[in-house]
Amino acid sequence: MPWLEIDGKPVEVPANLNLIEAARLLNVEIPHYCYHAGLTVVGSCRMCQVEVEIGGRKSIAIACNTKAADGMKVTTKSETVQKLRRSILEFYLQHHPLDCPICDDAGECDLQNYYMEHGLHDSRMPLEEKKHKHKVVEVGPHVVLDSERCVLCSRCVRFCREITGTDELGIFGHGRDAELLNAPGRKLDNDYSGCVVDLCPVGALTDKDFRFRRRVWYMKRTASICTGCSRGCNIFVDWETDRRYKDPVRRIQRLKPRYNEQVNEWWMCDQGRHGYSLVDSPDRLTVPKTNAQGNGHTPTVDEVIARATAKIEAAIEKHGASSIAVLASAASSHEDLFALRKLFVETLKVQNLDCTFSFEMKGKEDEILMRADLTPNRRGALELGIKPWGGEGQGGDDLLNAAVEGEFDVVIVVRHDLSSLLSERVLTKLRKNSGYILYLGTHHNGFAELADDVLPLAMWAERDGSYTNFQGRVQKTNHVFDPKGFALFEWEIWKKFGANFGVELSESSCFDLFNSIGRSVEAFSALTWDSLGAKGAMLNGVPEPPHRRIQTSRPLAAY
Amino acid sequence: MITVKVLKTVELSAWQKTYYPELWKGMVVTSRHFFVNLARFAGRAVGMKTKRPIVTIQYPEERRPISPRWRARHRLMQRPDGSPRCVACMMCETACPDKCIYITAGESLDGRIEKYPVAFEIDLLRCCFCGLCVEACPEDAIRMDTGYVEFGGYSRGEYYMDREFLLKDLGMEDKGRTTHAQYRGELDGVVVTRVDLLAQAKHH
Numbered sequence: 001m002p003w004l005e006i007d008g009k010p011v012e013v014p015a016n017l018n019l020i021e022a023a024r025l026l027n028v029e030i031p032h033y034c035y036h037a038g039l040t041v042v043g044s045c046r047m048c049q050v051e052v053e054i055g056g057r058k059s060i061a062i063a064c065n066t067k068a069a070d071g072m073k074v075t076t077k078s079e080t081v082q083k084l085r086r087s088i089l090e091f092y093l094q095h096h097p098l099d100c101p102i103c104d105d106a107g108e109c110d111l112q113n114y115y116m117e118h119g120l121h122d123s124r125m126p127l128e129e130k131k132h133k134h135k136v137v138e139v140g141p142h143v144v145l146d147s148e149r150c151v152l153c154s155r156c157v158r159f160c161r162e163i164t165g166t167d168e169l170g171i172f173g174h175g176r177d178a179e180l181l182n183a184p185g186r187k188l189d190n191d192y193s194g195c196v197v198d199l200c201p202v203g204a205l206t207d208k209d210f211r212f213r214r215r216v217w218y219m220k221r222t223a224s225i226c227t228g229c230s231r232g233c234n235i236f237v238d239w240e241t242d243r244r245y246k247d248p249v250r251r252i253q254r255l256k257p258r259y260n261e262q263v264n265e266w267w268m269c270d271q272g273r274h275g276y277s278l279v280d281s282p283d284r285l286t287v288p289k290t291n292a293q294g295n296g297h298t299p300t301v302d303e304v305i306a307r308a309t310a311k312i313e314a315a316i317e318k319h320g321a322s323s324i325a326v327l328a329s330a331a332s333s334h335e336d337l338f339a340l341r342k343l344f345v346e347t348l349k350v351q352n353l354d355c356t357f358s359f360e361m362k363g364k365e366d367e368i369l370m371r372a373d374l375t376p377n378r379r380g381a382l383e384l385g386i387k388p389w390g391g392e393g394q395g396g397d398d399l400l401n402a403a404v405e406g407e408f409d410v411v412i413v414v415r416h417d418l419s420s421l422l423s424e425r426v427l428t429k430l431r432k433n434s435g436y437i438l439y440l441g442t443h444h445n446g447f448a449e450l451a452d453d454v455l456p457l458a459m460w461a462e463r464d465g466s467y468t469n470f471q472g473r474v475q476k477t478n479h480v481f482d483p484k485g486f487a488l489f490e491w492e493i494w495k496k497f498g499a500n501f502g503v504e505l506s507e508s509s510c511f512d513l514f515n516s517i518g519r520s521v522e523a524f525s526a527l528t529w530d531s532l533g534a535k536g537a538m539l540n541g542v543p544e545p546p547h548r549r550i551q552t553s554r555p556l557a558a559y
Numbered sequence: 560m561i562t563v564k565v566l567k568t569v570e571l572s573a574w575q576k577t578y579y580p581e582l583w584k585g586m587v588v589t590s591r592h593f594f595v596n597l598a599r600f601a602g603r604a605v606g607m608k609t610k611r612p613i614v615t616i617q618y619p620e621e622r623r624p625i626s627p628r629w630r631a632r633h634r635l636m637q638r639p640d641g642s643p644r645c646v647a648c649m650m651c652e653t654a655c656p657d658k659c660i661y662i663t664a665g666e667s668l669d670g671r672i673e674k675y676p677v678a679f680e681i682d683l684l685r686c687c688f689c690g691l692c693v694e695a696c697p698e699d700a701i702r703m704d705t706g707y708v709e710f711g712g713y714s715r716g717e718y719y720m721d722r723e724f725l726l727k728d729l730g731m732e733d734k735g736r737t738t739h740a741q742y743r744g745e746l747d748g749v750v751v752t753r754v755d756l757l758a759q760a761k762h763h
Contacts, residue, residue, distance in 0.1 A: 101648030101697050102674040136666075136673065212664040212674055215649045 004072035019063035019074055020048055030076055031085060031114045033201045034153040035064035038266045038550075039162060045153050047114070049084050051075040060084065082118060089119040095131040095176065097148040098123075105203030107216040111151065133179050139169065140188030142208050142270055143197060150180045150204035156196035163267065163368065163550060166190045180204065191370060194273040198256060198266070209274055210254045214240065219253050223534055224477045225467065226255070226272040227331065227460045229363055230373040232469035233257060233264035233272055234535065237461055237480050251481055252276040252461060260535045263473065265550050269370050278459070283444045285456035286485020292452065301488060301496070304453045309500040311436040311452075312348070315409040321349045325399060325408040328355040328386060329415035330375035333465030333477075334524075335513040336490035337377070337384050339505060340414075343494050345385070347503045352408065354389035355381050357396035359421050368550055371470060380468030383523040383539060406433025413439050414490065415457065419446025440493060457490055458483035464510035466532060471545050474527060475536030625706055630690045632707040633681055635725040636700050643726055644700035647676040651692035651701055659685035660692060676722060683710060683718040 003012050006023050013022040020030050021037065033045035041064050048063040053073040060080070075081065092111060100106040133147035157169045157180070168188045173179050182188065188196070197207045219238040226233040236256045255276055257268035288304045299307075315323045326344050328337065337355075344350040356378065365372040389395030400418075403411050404426055411434045419427060431437070431450055439451035448454045462483040466476045483489075491513060498505045507513045511529040518524045526540045538544055574580070592613075599612035616623060625631070636644040647664035665677035692701050712718055 099673075101650060102646050135670075212647070212666060215653065217653065218649075 002068050002070040002072070004068050004070065004074065006074045007076055013068045017068050019050060019052075019061075019066050019068055022068040023063065023074070023076060028076055030063045031110070031118065032064060033110060033151050034155060036155050036158075036199060036266075039155060039158040039199075041065050042154060042158070045151065046088050047085065049088075050081055051078055085114070085118040086121060089115055090121055090124070092151050093119070093123060094125050095133075095148070097130070097146075099149075102212075103146075103149065103203040104206045104211055104216075105149075105200070109203055110201035131176050134181070137181070138208075139182050139205070140193045142193050142274070143188050144206050144208050144211060145180065146204050146206070147179050147181070149202050151202050152178055152180065153201060154180075155199040155201070156180070156205060159192075159196055159199055160188070160190070163195070164190045164192050169196070191269050191271065191364070191366065192267055192368065194270045195257070195267045207254065207273075213250075214253045222478050222480045223258055224461065224480065225376075225475045225536075226268060226275070227376040227467065227477065228269075228272040228275045228374065229371040230375060230378055230470040231263060231369055231371050232376055232467055232473070232475050232536075233268045233369060234260040234475070235268060235272070237276075239461075239480055250277075250280050252279055258534075261547060262471070262535070262545065263469065263475075264369055267369060267550065269368075271364075271370070276461070278443070279461050280484075281443065284459075284484050284487070285441055285444055285448060285454065286487060287456060288486065289448065289454040290452070299453075301455065301486065301493075304455055305493070305496050305500070308436075308438050308453055309497060311438075312410055315435065316348065319409060322351060323409040324348070324350045325352040325403050325411050326350060326354075327357075327396065327400060327403070327411070327413045327416060328353055328381070330355040330360065330378040330381045331415050332381075332490050333377060333463075333467055333510075334380050334384060334474075334517055335465060335510050336494070337381050337386055338513060338517050338521075339491040339494035339498070341384060341386060342505060343498045343501065343503050347498070347501050352389060352399055352402070353386065354396040354399045355386055355414075356388045357400070357416070373470065376469070377467040379470055379472060379539075380466075380474070383468060384517070384521060403434065404430045409435040411437045413437065413441075413447065413451070415441060417441070417443070417445045417447050419450065440490065442487070455493055456485065456487040457493075458487045462487065463489050466510075466514050466529070468539060469536075472539040472542035473536045474524070474532055474539060476529070476532050625708060627704070629706065629708070630688045630693075630703040632683070632705045632710070633686075633692070633701055633703050633720070633725060634705050634727075635679060635722065636698075636702060637726060641726075643676060643679070643722065644698050645676045645679060645696075646672065646698055646700070647674050647679075648697065650695040650697060654691040654695035656689060656691065657685045657687050659683070679722040679725060681720045681725065683720060684715060 001012050001015060003010060004022065005011070006019075006026050006028055009026055011022065011026055013025060018041070020032060020035055023030050030048050030050060032048040034042050035045070035048060043062045043065040046062065049060050050063045051074070052059055052061045052066060053075070054069065054071060063074075063076075089111075093115065096111070100109070100112060103109070106112060131148075133150075135146055135148065137145040137147065139145045152171055154171060157171060160169050161167050168183055168186045168190065169180060170183050171178055172181050194207060197205045199205075216238075218241065220241045222237045222239065224235055224237050226235050234257065236258050237252055238254045238256060239252050240250065255268070255273050257264060257266055259266055287298050288301050290299045290304055290307065292307065312324060324344075326340070328340055332340070332355075344353055355375075360374050361372050363372045363374040364370050387395075389399040402408070404422075406429075411430070418430070422430070427446070427450060437451040437453075439448055439454045440457050441448055441454060442457045442459050460477045461480045464477065464479045466474055468474050489510070491510070495503075495505050497503075507516055514524075514527075514529045518527045523539045523541070527537055531537055596612050599609040602609035603612065638644050645662075647662050649662055649664070652658075652660045652662050659682040661678070661680040661682075662676050663678040664674050667673060667675045688703070690703055693703050710718065
């Protein structure tokens with residue numbers, strides 16, 4: 001554990017730590033472009049040069065490739081360093097197009113920030129003599145490249161080599177002709193291509209989906225997790241704030257990965273990154289729906305719940321609890337499933353309940369982040385006691401088949417869009433054989449048309465909720481904005497149902513519900529909502545998985 | 560501490576209660592202004608050097624000249640080919656304290672420019688005419704020099720100006736707008752600009 005001095009402040013840092021990271025421990029920012037903690041060090045940008053004094057000898061060194069050593073004295077703010085930074089910046093800005101007004105990165109651009117902090121020089125380069133390179137290059141289906149803005153830090157190149165192992169990008173040419181481009185004949189079409197946009201310290205690589213959409217200073221950032229698969233990558237939700245009164249069509253502007261060394265490190269997949277559009281989709285269910293013959297008015301939630309309660313009561317009276325089937329969803333949070341279990345399993349004694357379906361296991365799986373299991377909370381559902389129907393495996397499939405065969409009077413479906421999974425013939429059969437179908441869903445779809453009653457559900461960005469990923473890590477989504485229309489939280493609906501059946505559920509928020517789970521379920525016993533924190537916490541008795549750097553192939557050592 | 564001051568009601572006499580004395584006093588003031596002004600006009604007519612008489616401007620037939628730097632209704636500047644000069648950088652939208660500018664940016668298909676405003680809307684009812692949008696614009700694409708200051712309307716929708724409306728060539732350079740020199744000169748005299756209402760109406 002070396003002791004060193006950074007800007008006069010003594011600090012003890014872990015061994016093998018470079019100076020950029022060591023300075024970070026003291027909240028000192030050493031400017032850098034090419035260095036990224038998740039990638040190999042190349043030391044090509046020269047921005048992180050600092051004065052290092054060791055054994056009485058003073059020298060200039062790049063902070064990214066200098067390991068902290070005992071007795072080192074590092075100066076990051078001296079005049080020499082400032083001068084170095086200014087001249088390095090002048091080189092970077094020599095051929096830079098300076099099109100900040102139309103650059104999407106303006107506002108979060110390192111070139112801009114460092115210029116304002118360290119540069120502030122007038123350009124000595126006549127505008128006409130600036131080198132022109134390729135402007136709007138589609139390097140892949142999600143990424144657009146502007147070569148003129150590129151500072152050749154090679155972070156994206158290293159990402160494609162070290163993390164995804166696909167090698168789509170490269171730097172071609174020498175000197176002032178050097179240019180970032182696709183490898184000949186290749187497109188940047190790996191599953192993590194969006195990450196190069198996060199890595200790019202300037203606006204050279206921009207996300208096609210976000211391009212020109214919003215200036216970055218208009219957005220607010222909320223920490224959350226991705227609910228696209230069972231990994232639960234930590235993310236930031238960047239959402240619209242300034243035009244709230246103008247009814248923004250797209251509330252979520254983009255998603256960015258949030259560092260969590262145990263789950264996703266700095267990365268996230270493209271599927272998750274662009275999966276937010278469902279939240280603001282025009283197909284969202286915003287009001288309850290009923291197919292009952294009525295006077296044509298839109299029913300209220302309470303009316304629909306009263307109707308469904310009557311149907312459930314009638315079915316139980318006639319054939320007992322075995323005539324009710326609940327096709328629950330592992331995409332629901334712990335709080336939803338807890339309320340559901342309390343209502344159906346503990347009070348109504350319904351046995352036909354499952355949330356494990358084979359159609360949800362068909363995602364793409366790889367060794368980086370993506371998981372085949374597309375539900376964010378399957379492990380949590382199991383821990384909460386929602387076991388596969390009939391014992392083992394994917395009991396949900398059997399339960400669904402039984403429902404199609406007409407074994408149940410009342411079928412309650414949560415979230416699943418069965419119309420896209422079952423053939424029309426099977427759907428008609430299900431419809432014919434079930435006396436009453438209640439659907440709790442987020443979007444308009446064929447099944448919402450077919451169900452007797454439909455209740456709208458809030459989506460992940462509109463609510464607080466906790467989920468357990470496949471490792472056994474409990475993480476939470478945070479409420480970003482209010483649910484669209486009259487959409488409700490799932491647990492809220494079960495609570496309303498519970499009131500009709502005499503279920504005691506006094507909790508009125510997700511936090512209370514989660515804390516109740518902590519008190520009553522063994523696996524969650526050590527957890528409270530607050531203890532989850534930003535990075536989540538492991539289930540009781542589940543050890544932290546060994547830390548593994550996400551890295552698929554050869555580090556780029558040849559630099 | 561609150562101090563209380565008791566005021567006595569002034570008792571009016573019977574003569575005062577008829578209000579004739581006050582009416583008379585008022586008439587004296589009005590008449591004095593009338594005759595003094597008349598004398599000044601008469602004096603000027605025969606070439607005497609009098610004080611400046613009071614002028615009634617026959618609005619709307621006659622209008623006062625407005626300063627060339629008057630912040631009037633906005634307009635969007637055009638490139639030579641008629642497309643907006645605006646590059647949708649949203650600086651004006653950011654600078655706007657009233658949040659009355661709404662820009663939707665899009666990717667331009669013609670290779671010379673990258674970003675252009677698909678929609679550029681100004682809600683004039685929200686606008687406080689501070690001119691910060693003009694200051695903020697790096698492209699000199701938005702100006703408030705139309706000289707157009709009369710915003711009568713029958714519905715709120717009329718105050719919602721879209722891109723096409725803002726881009727319209729108002730032709731104010733040679734019509735309603737006065738140059739600075741003209742303006743300074745006119746201020747000293749009593750001359751007012753005559754605006755052909757019909758011609759202006761046709762223009763919009």
